[in-house]
Amino acid sequence: MKADQPTLPRILVLASGSGTNLQALIDASRERDFPGQIIAVGCNRPNAFALERAAQANIETFVIDHTKYGSREEFDGALMAEIRRHNPDLLVLAGFMRILTTDFVRAFRGKMLNVHPSLLPDYTGLNTHKRVLEAGDKLHGVSIHFVTEELDGGPVIAQAEVNVTPDDTPETLAEKVQEKEHILYPIVVRWFCEGRIQLGSDYVAFDGEPIGKPTRLPDN
Numbered sequence: 001m002k003a004d005q006p007t008l009p010r011i012l013v014l015a016s017g018s019g020t021n022l023q024a025l026i027d028a029s030r031e032r033d034f035p036g037q038i039i040a041v042g043c044n045r046p047n048a049f050a051l052e053r054a055a056q057a058n059i060e061t062f063v064i065d066h067t068k069y070g071s072r073e074e075f076d077g078a079l080m081a082e083i084r085r086h087n088p089d090l091l092v093l094a095g096f097m098r099i100l101t102t103d104f105v106r107a108f109r110g111k112m113l114n115v116h117p118s119l120l121p122d123y124t125g126l127n128t129h130k131r132v133l134e135a136g137d138k139l140h141g142v143s144i145h146f147v148t149e150e151l152d153g154g155p156v157i158a159q160a161e162v163n164v165t166p167d168d169t170p171e172t173l174a175e176k177v178q179e180k181e182h183i184l185y186p187i188v189v190r191w192f193c194e195g196r197i198q199l200g201s202d203y204v205a206f207d208g209e210p211i212g213k214p215t216r217l218p219d220n
């Protein structure tokens, strides 16, 4: 890891599970020209393997266990206080499996990204791979978006397509989608750290210009 770089944008990653997207970001951040630094990783589950990945990369970790709180508001309040202690410039949700309250989202509006396993606005929520197969769709993919109060409804920055084949299962589709996630997310985080993307009232600006449609990478 680069020594603590006081001038580079400070990235805090939130995860709940395996952390393969976190790993992709850790690997990208090791590139000499990467314009950001991951300063901490937080999880809501004490057994999340993402914590092990962070520890292996000498990145500070914390756990705010959502099962220990009486309400979503109390959990979010504790999480917000811990995050603020780290003073991040960017919050990256990387498989973070908690719906965040309006107060939380407003506190970090414009500096919180999420990776969602579908071509939004289709298939918000959970179990997207299974739902895509049940619908008989031939195209699936991943979206990187700003997080807003509306679940998975924030302005989409970039997408990558995945072709669905007849022999696909939710598991094989998840693997295909995650391969694209691991490529796309570091690119978008780099754009944010370079100051190239901003959240407008209900749109994304890229290099200062509102984008009509998200950048979409085809499956090839």
Ligand SMILES: Nc1nc2c(c(=O)[nH]1)N[C@@H](CN(C=O)c1ccc(C(=O)N[C@@H](CCC(=O)O)C(=O)O)cc1)CN2
Pocket (backbone or CB within 6 Å): 093, 096, 097, 098, 099, 100, 101, 102, 105, 114, 115, 116, 117, 125, 126, 147, 148, 149, 150, 151, 152, 153, 154
């Ligand atoms: N206010 C917002 N919060 C979150 C957003 C968002 O856009 N706005 N994105 C999600 C990420 N996400 C899908 O990409 C997602 C995560 C979790 C859930 C969900 O239903 N969670 C349940 C618990 C599920 C579990 O523990 O396995 C819950 O919170 O009750 C839906 C979508 C992150 N938050």
Ligand SMILES: NCC(=O)N[C@@H]1O[C@H](COP(=O)([O-])[O-])[C@@H](O)[C@H]1O
Pocket (backbone or CB within 6 Å): 015, 016, 017, 018, 019, 020, 021, 022, 094, 095, 096, 097, 115, 116, 117, 125, 126, 127, 178, 181
């Ligand atoms: N709705 C949120 C959601 O389903 N997010 C998905 O969870 C996985 C986390 O994997 P990881 O922990 O290995 O990065 C990723 O595929 C991400 O798209």
